[in-house]
Amino acid sequence: MATGLGPADSPVIDLGPVATVVVETPLESAEHWLARHRTWLREAVTEHGALLVRGLGLDGRAAVAAGVGALVDAPFVEREGFAHREVYGPGVYSSAEWADYLPMCMHHEVSYARNFPGLMMFGCLAAGESGGEIEVADAAAIAQALPADLVAGFRSAGWQLTRNYYPESGLSWQDAFGTADRAGVEAHCAAGGLTWEWGPEGELKTRQRQSALLTHPRTGRTAWFNQIAFLSRWTLDPAIREYLLDEYGDDGLPFDTAYGDGRPLDAETVSLINATYEAHARTVQWGAGDLLVVDNMSTAHSRRPFTGHREVVVAMGDPADRAECH
Incomplete structure (x- = not known):
């Protein structure tokens, strides 16, 4: 099924499993094509949730960065990250370092923080030999499909994320917060509603509570917007979970989630x-x-x-504030 949006010269969207538009004969740079269709593209992403632009001819990191610059209102600079990324420019990164043999489960980027990117862009430079596909899921449909009592419980209590920063397991706090200044970290935490605790050897533990559902400001739909499952101990590979528990103890895991009032989550819920x-x-x-x-x-x-070999350039843009999404 195909549909058109906007003016007559707008590209045609193929409404397959993922809304797709094909650039048939690119006679200009990706940056110029994206800039020319910027308003239409952004409206299409809002309507469909995700839009794949095929045949754009992105041929390197600089091309992705330039194209992203033509689409976003402003870059989003990641803080409180979980995995190492190379930085290619403001809000433009390598994909997160994650073992190729492990899946990266469904999540919304930086959805544990007060501020998060409203728009995500993934530029494919090399797709890999097999696997590595990105999958997407409609957050409003997830909210409707989950059991009503589960959703109501999280709507009432919210969810809590606890983090312990270890340079050997994920990111050090210096890398995650982009500073080696403790006062700067504490200021970020205070502004974002995190509590923090410094250990005797300079280690950092943080906790933050967020709502599990948000209302999209442009569509009015209620989204299941969180990383309750993705950052839970129960989503970890069992061998990795046991290693981390042996190494750091039950309250020392690099990350774990709970109900907002601190009640633990069970494996069945996750x-x-x-x-x-x-x-x-x-x-x-x-x-x-x-x-x-x-x-x-x-x-x-x-x-x-x-x-x-798989190489994907990830860009984050259009900073959003949870306070504007209730």
Whole structure:
């Protein structure tokens, strides 16, 4: 099924599993094409949640960065990150370092923080030999599909994220917060509603409570917007979970989630959330040169395990504030 949006010269969207537009004969740079269709593209992403632009001809990191600059209102600079990324420019990064044999489960980028990117862009430079596909899921559909009592419980209590920063397991606090100044970290935490605790050897523990559902300011739809399952101990590979528990103890895991009032989550609840995501997952079929644009609030994303060389440039833009999304 195909549809058109906007003026007559707008591209035509193929409404397959993931809304897709094909650049048939690119006679200009990706940056210029995206700039020329900017308003239409942004409206399409809001309507469909995610839009794949095929045939754009992205041929390097600089091309992705330039194209992203043509689309976003402002870059989003990541803080409180979880995995190492190379920085290619303001709000432009490598994909997170994550073992290629492990899936990266469904999540919304930086959805544990007060401020998060409203728009995510993924530029494919090399798709890998096998696997590695990005999958997306409609967050409003997830909210409707989860059991009503589960949603009501999280709507009432919210959810809590506890982090312990270890340079050997994820990111050091210096890398995560982009500063080696403790006062700067504390100021960021205070502004974002995090509590913090310094250990005797300079280690850092933080806790933060957020709402589990947000209302999209442009669509009015209620989204299941969080990382309750993704950052839970129960989503970890069992062997990795046992290693981390042996190494750091029950309260020292690099990350873990709970109900907002501190009640622990059980494995069954986390498994149900992940299974609901899987049931609603749509696979992005893409290749080198393509760009996937995602509304971060309305659409969760994941990554399948892969083999071979895979390079994806990730960009974050349009900073959003949770306070404006209730």
